Amino acid sequence: MDGTKRADIHIGATVMVVQKQDQRTGKLTEGIVKRILTNSAVHHRGIKVMLESGIVGRVQEIK
Template identity: 55%
Template sequence: MSVPPRSAIRPGLTVDIVQKHHQRSGQLTRGVVAQLLTSSATHPHGIKVRLTTGEVGRVQALANAE
């Protein structure tokens, strides 16, 4: 599974993220992007974002693409 690039992620988009404390289990959290925190175009583990709920994690998938 390939993680989406920064260009595919924007505020208001629904995504699935993995939070730092869930990296080993791979548990995903679904939410709406409030802010992009990674400035580079790509990252091997996913672009880091903050959700509207305040949770921070790396994007694993775009929920709207399902």
């Protein structure tokens, strides 16, 4: 699953996110969702989340 639909993502899920500074390289960071930051139901670049580690990024893949 990709991370474009908010309904697919829940707190505690393991996801792969791309951080703002890594968007050009596409480097992904794995983590567990702490908060969902995007309010809209769908976002074409990925739903923005905060991981338990404090990292903020857009979900690219749901594990």
